[in-house]
Amino acid sequence: MSNYTLRALSFQEFKSPFCDPWLSIDDTFSMLAGSIGPQMASVGASMPCDGEMAGHILCSTLIRECFSFDDIPWSVVRDGLHDYAGRFTPSVFVNAYECASWGYIMRYYFMKNPGVRFVMITIADVNLYNLSLWDEEQIWGRSGYGCCTFLIEKEETTSENLITGYSKGSNIIMEFAMAIRRATQEVGDRVVSLPFFPGNVRGIMDAVLKDRIVTRNCHERWGHTFGSDPWISILEHIRTQQEGRGMMEFTACSLALNGYYSILDIDVPHDAALVLIGDTAAI
Amino acid sequence: MKYCKSHFEGRITRPIYRGILTDKFIYKFPSLNGNEAIATFSSMNEHDLTVLSKLAFEENIPVLLNPSQHYRFMGQFIEMVEKELPLVEIILMRLVEAALVRMAPAMFKKKVFICQDISPEIEDLKRLRKCFIAFQDYIKIHSFVAGNNTIYVDLYSSEECAGGFNAIRRGIIELGTDELVPPVIEDISDGRNQQHGA
Numbered sequence: 001m002s003n004y005t006l007r008a009l010s011f012q013e014f015k016s017p018f019c020d021p022w023l024s025i026d027d028t029f030s031m032l033a034g035s036i037g038p039q040m041a042s043v044g045a046s047m048p049c050d051g052e053m054a055g056h057i058l059c060s061t062l063i064r065e066c067f068s069f070d071d072i073p074w075s076v077v078r079d080g081l082h083d084y085a086g087r088f089t090p091s092v093f094v095n096a097y098e099c100a101s102w103g104y105i106m107r108y109y110f111m112k113n114p115g116v117r118f119v120m121i122t123i124a125d126v127n128l129y130n131l132s133l134w135d136e137e138q139i140w141g142r143s144g145y146g147c148c149t150f151l152i153e154k155e156e157t158t159s160e161n162l163i164t165g166y167s168k169g170s171n172i173i174m175e176f177a178m179a180i181r182r183a184t185q186e187v188g189d190r191v192v193s194l195p196f197f198p199g200n201v202r203g204i205m206d207a208v209l210k211d212r213i214v215t216r217n218c219h220e221r222w223g224h225t226f227g228s229d230p231w232i233s234i235l236e237h238i239r240t241q242q243e244g245r246g247m248m249e250f251t252a253c254s255l256a257l258n259g260y261y262s263i264l265d266i267d268v269p270h271d272a273a274l275v276l277i278g279d280t281a282a283i
Numbered sequence: 284m285k286y287c288k289s290h291f292e293g294r295i296t297r298p299i300y301r302g303i304l305t306d307k308f309i310y311k312f313p314s315l316n317g318n319e320a321i322a323t324f325s326s327m328n329e330h331d332l333t334v335l336s337k338l339a340f341e342e343n344i345p346v347l348l349n350p351s352q353h354y355r356f357m358g359q360f361i362e363m364v365e366k367e368l369p370l371v372e373i374i375l376m377r378l379v380e381a382a383l384v385r386m387a388p389a390m391f392k393k394k395v396f397i398c399q400d401i402s403p404e405i406e407d408l409k410r411l412r413k414c415f416i417a418f419q420d421y422i423k424i425h426s427f428v429a430g431n432n433t434i435y436v437d438l439y440s441s442e443e444c445a446g447g448f449n450a451i452r453r454g455i456i457e458l459g460t461d462e463l464v465p466p467v468i469e470d471i472s473d474g475r476n477q478q479h480g481a
Binding site: 021055057061064065067068069070071073074075078091092093094095096097098104107108111112113129130131132133164165166167256257258259260 | 327328330331334338373378379380381383384385386388390391393394396397398399400401403404407408411413427428429
């Protein structure tokens with residue numbers, strides 16, 4: 001058992017380009033808010049009435065230039081989201097930890113609010129300016145775009161099932177795989193949910209983790225969808241095990257290109273609200 | 284209980300670090316100087332170049348730190364806080380965009396949290412009466428980043444930390460920052476708003 005439980009998880013895929021690449025950044029974000037705001041509200045609806053939330057935070061690997069170019073302030077983005085997400089509007093935006101941001105966010109918000117059980121995270125990756133350099137990369141291959149929102153409950157126990165770390169050297173794939181190997185030494189049948197990479201890169205991870213149960217590499221279907229990968233992977237895995245699904249145990253793992261990583265043991269109960277929107281209908 | 288805000292405001296006006304740091308992990312968008320810039324632009328298509336050309340840049344602001352040096356500066360700040368202000372529970376830092384180089388080791392410490400616009404988080408930490416320090420820099424780390432090289436540091440604390448805060452203030456100045464306004468300690472408890480010199 002992990003001290004973290006997934007209460008709701010939703011992912012929707014974006015087409016690329018997301019919208020007319022010559023649309024103003026304000027209009028682009030308005031469209032984005034119309035897509036992801038309702039998803040935030042829907043996931044937030046899984047909060048129990050008496051539950052307290054440590055925070056809802058938006059993070060991304062690819063949404064970056066708009067802020068470094070000073071093209072739009074966060075407050076305008078947030079106000080646009082509020083029209084759809086209401087009380088589940090994210091308070092801050094995080095890009096610093098790239099694909100591993102979700103783990104660092106969890107670490108901080110649960111540390112800041114001891115005793116508070118819930119945190120909600122949205123990972124949105126969209127190529128806002130339709131820059132070709134984001135469409136493909138040597139290590140991660142073809143990029144996938146989409147938005148993932150999840151609600152996590154933490155139980156106060158003496159054990160801690162979240163690891164946030166970073167590579168010390170330059171072989172980030174191997175260091176990441178070894179960190180997962182160490183973290184999953186005594187986890188029984190827990191399924192390791194890995195990011196999607198091209199076969200040659202993912203092959204390194206699969207070799208290091210050859211005696212673990214790992215999720216399927218769906219890079220061909222989804223591309224590398226940044227911090228959302230392990231969450232899509234959980235949804236994909238559960239979809240194939242739908243019949244008589246009980247509590248399932250996963251280890252969700254994300255790696256940033258700079259070597260930052262997040263590894264989380266997470267339990268998914270049978271009544272968790274799960275949605276996967278791509279070519280397929282909701283599961 | 285008394286709750287105070289100590290404020291520092293400065294601007295980097297000269298290169299802080301000597302020499303050129305090697306950015307091992309740069310793959311795209313390096314510091315955009317010389318041949319690296321040519322290589323970066325060469326890999327862009329017509330659309331990319333048109334998008335970039337439409338974005339406005341303040342060309343009169345000098346680039347005094349590259350991305351690695353910026354992270355080094357942030358890391359040194361964290362180390363100063365840990366040494367001079369052990370009471371601080373949280374170090375909140377502003378970063379608009381992850382550089383394509385690895386962050387300094389100190390930036391991964393548990394008490395550090397880095398986000399894009401830290402003002403909503405500052406308000407929440409004030410509401411919780413946390414002892415925390417907020418570091419906001421607007422350092423221009425390459426030509427494609429907005430910034431005017433200013434730095435704002437605010438300490439929120441219920442205890443007297445003037446000594447520690449002054450040590451950090453001196454440390455930032457020694458690193459190569461000009462102080463823009465006199466340091467201020469402000470009592471912000473119970474709606475009071477009393478200012479006095481540090």
